[in-house]
Amino acid sequence: MSIKEAVINGDIDNIETLIRNSLDNGLKPEEILREMISGMEIVGEKFEKKEYYVPETLLSAYAMQRGLDILKPLLDYEKSEATGRIVIGSVEGDVHDIGKNLVAMFLEGAGFKVYNIGRDIPAIDFVEKAKEFRADIVGLSAMMTTTIEGMKRVIEEFEKHGLREKYAFIIGGAAATEEYAKELGVQGYGSDARKAVLLCERIMREKK
Amino acid sequence: MKSVERFRAALEGDSLDYLPVAPMVNVPHASKVLGVKPWEYVTNNELYVKGQLKAQRKYGYDWIFNHQPIQGITKEERKSLKIIDGYAVLPTEWGTKLKIPLNGGPAVREPAISDYSQLDELKMPDTDNEERWEPLQELLKITKGEVYICSKVPAPFHYAAEWIRGMENFMLDMSIRKNEVHKLLNFMAEAAIEIGKKQIDIGTHGIMIEDPSAASQVISPKHYREFAYPYEKKVCSALRKYGGEVIIHICGDTSPILKDLAKTGAVCLSVDESVDLNKAMKEVGNKVALFGNVSVGTLHKGSERDVEENVKNCINKAGKYSYIVSSSCGLHSQTPFKNLYAMVNASRKFGKA
Known part of the structure; x- marks a missing residue:
């Protein structure tokens, strides 16, 4: 399963391991973040199409949050320029x-x-x-x-x-x-x- | 016809003089009619009864919505009421803490459990406590059984989510802790049945289950069928067997689950304004009566003419049997009095048989 899929499926049990493994394999935190964001975009689309409701979307958001917790220190998140x-x-x-x-x-x-x-x-x-x-x-x-x-x-x-x-x-x-x-x-x-x-x-x- | 007869006839699809009209007047509006603060109305049985009676007499609608989920407040609870910065915090029997702000209805400040290990400590509500039933007894006594009194029981899904577990946790639990969720829902259904039976013993005419968290914008029809429907059905069948009539209200567009709702054993479904009344009548009108649909937005912001038009449209779509004219949901606190008069007048004008 990819990180993107883990976000889409709301796999809160496995996303941390997936991310750690990807980092060990040399994937950059920025790339992982991009994957998670594209996963979240799909979650948003599914919500709009009424394939996902609050419980499914929430689970994905939690998976994303767990991923962000690992990535934030690596991304220098606080210093990076924000969209807003x-x-x-x-x-x-x-x-x-x-x-x-x-x-x-x-x-x-x-x-x-x-x-x-x-x-x-x-x-x-x-x-x-x-x-x-x-x-x-x-x-x-x-x-x-x-x-x-x-x-x-x-x-x-x-x-x-x-x-x-x-x-x-x-x-x-x-x-x-x-x-x-x-x-x-x-x-x-x-x-x-x-x-x-x-x-x-x-x-x-x-x-x- | 007396209000109670009119209301019952509509539930049963019998002929009527006028369609009954029954706006969902709860905390914000009833306290406004009475001129007291919402928290005073919620935490004082006497004011609660006065507020409901005053509103019913003022507008002349056909029911009284005995809407307090925990029924009467006991002396013990009143003693533990805390007033902080203009709002009140009320601990309830299950351990849920309610906050009642200066403007607006009560909301859960703290759910009852933070962990499912606490589930075994949850107790059935003490239905022998007479103070709980004072408001219902008073309402029945004063209206002499002439006005339809509909008393609320806690909807298993909504109250499990909002009062007991906390909404966000509960929504996650539905995916990752199904067994515990079902255990909690079963407990809540048993509690609702106990409360409902007691209300029927005392003489309530109808029972209301409001299950807004089971709305189709919140959970999928699949989740509705797995977690909300079985417990709504359990409560409806038990109370029906006991001689009760249950109305179910779910906010928002319930079209995807309307057929399921009609199979719960409820005699009437309260539908929000996003439900097409005409379609709903065609789909489930042979099984249940319909209720509601008059836009709370129009009642709040529209002119009297807008309200009249809205009521007229609803009646045109629903027909003159098996329909109770009501607001699509609980009223906004600032709903002007004149618009409620307009709603009642329009119901009498266009709902005449």
Whole structure:
């Protein structure tokens, strides 16, 4: 089995051994990372085509994460140039974070530096973490119709601090919609993890 | 017809005066109607009952959704309630800690177990504790059996995932720890049956199973059939044998699993707005009644006219039997009162037999 296949199949038991063996055989960490990313791209496509659902995608993302844990020190990951920097979290009251975690892992796979600040995050924390992390993009997630309004409070908090224009904002999660993104006046909405990556890449291109 | 008769007739496909209307008024909206904070409503049995009654009387819809998954709050639980920075943390019988924010419904702050070795320590809910049943008893007493009261039991799949194990772990476990997952689901089904039986003993008219984590955007139809369906079926059959009527609600587009849902033994399926009501009626309408489908988005943001149009469309698609007009899901906290009035009025106008 290739590393790419291990990611696609979510083989969390074997991916570490596969990677270590490949490294021993002289494969460069950058090449292994590329293989994993192309595996994740296929996972994203399968999710879009409804061949994969949350459990399958999650398993692949975990496999990818295990691989990244081995590769990060070898890649000099922290110093390498990022595609962009993003702070991502589920808004206050919302404890659902699988989708948001998947987005975070997909973004990381695509070369973004991601600061996943967790779930049920108060508005003010988004502001502070975005400043601290020197983010380009702030990602907000809400799964429930009862918590979606928390997104508005986050945007208002950024306005209050005069930082609304400093960052790009993206929203996602089952309760979010394209219309709501327009209503909030934010840069975009991603209906799944792969679209979120495409959206962030577009935002970074436009920024440059 | 009394509300309870109207609701029952729709469930049974009998003739009606009007289609029943039954919006899913839960924590955010009921507490708003009552003018109290969501956590006060959730943790005070008296306010909970008042909120539900006030909303039902205000709008004149045909049911009361007795939606608390753990039913009444005991004095013991109220004592252990912690108020932190404007929100409340409530430990529950299973060990799950709930957080109830200033705005919005309760959410799980900490699931009950971090390891399946703790599974044996999980106890069946104590159904002998009378405080649990105070809200249901009060609701029945005050409405004199005239309004259809539908009480929630915890859906095995959703509550195993969200309350007991934690969603992300549970979703992984489905692939790598199947045996433990089934053991937990079995336990949850037994618990739901115990709770449901008690509710039937007390006199609830209907039982609601809300299983949002089993939605078809989350798990595949294959996983649904392996992990959610057998336990929904187990609960439905047991409660049906006991004389209960079960309604199942799953959020999102349930079209791929609609035929399975119709085989669970539920008498009625609550469908989200992404389900085509006309197609659903054709597919399963001979087995079950349908419920829901009026967009919570329109109820939240649309005009009264939009709401009226939406209700009219739903009725046109569903027909005037075996359908209960309801919101597609739980209402947004900021749903304007006028739109709920519009929903009830439109149901009476277009749902007249």
